[in-house]
Amino acid sequence: MMTKYKIAVIVGSLRKESFNLKTAKALMELAPESLSLELVDIAGLPMYNEDLEETTPKEWLALRKEIKAVDGLLFLTPEYNRSITGVLKNAIDVGSRPYGKGAWDGKPGAVISVSPGNIGGFGANHHLRQSLIFVNVPTMAQPEAYIGGAADLFDDKGKLTNDSTRDFLKEFMEAFEKWVITNAKKQQKMFNF
Known part of the structure; x- marks a missing residue:
């Protein structure tokens, strides 16, 4: 029986x-069978404020629990002012606490930036990688994924229509599958001496 790896998107x-x-929905269709992708809703997270840890908001607890239960992480980011969005940074901050017990810790991840512009969210992609290093998310280095010209890639129903982008995303997901499996084996070795 094939091992299924649960991936938070x-x-x-x-x-x-x-x-x-x-793009996330297209990836869910293109993912190898061993990866089970589920969207994680970060829209309703209260802004991180350490003072709230005493009576931790239920939305924070839910996010932390959801992230701890997965085997890998797939981040998709637009670029706002050459960086990531406030809502994404807030989710990273919320999931990284309480300090030393962060939900992200050790989960293999990958980053895709998607933009209508030509450089495909390059700045956001790299800013996100910086934050992921600090919260100890081993992030896949290759292939890098900067999806530009996004306005021309989907039909009016939101379906990906560009074949070369579809092929690239399929290859990306196959590489991510290997990344998740490799990191899962490393984790097993660490805990099974």
Whole structure:
């Protein structure tokens, strides 16, 4: 029986017609059978404020529990002012606490940035990687995924119509599958001396 790896898909855009959300849905269709992708809703998270840890908001607890229960993380981000969105940064901050017990710790991840612009969210992609290093998410280095010209990639129903982008995303997901499996084996070795 094939091992199934549960993957949290975190989309850093709140817009209903988000290109990142459309891409996430395309990835769910293109993912190898061993990966089970589930969208994680970060829209309703109260802004991180350490003072609230005494009576931790239920939304924070739910996010932390959901992230701790997965085997891997797939982040999709637009680029806002050469960086990631506030909602995505807030989710990372919420999941990283309480200090030393963060939900992200050790979960293999990957980053895709999607933008209508030509450089495909390059700045956001790399800013997100910086934060992921600090919260100890081993992030897949290759292939890098900067999806530009996003406005021309989907039909009016939100379906991916560009074949070369579909092929690239399929290859990306196959590489991510290997990344998740490799990291799962490393974790097993660490705990099974």
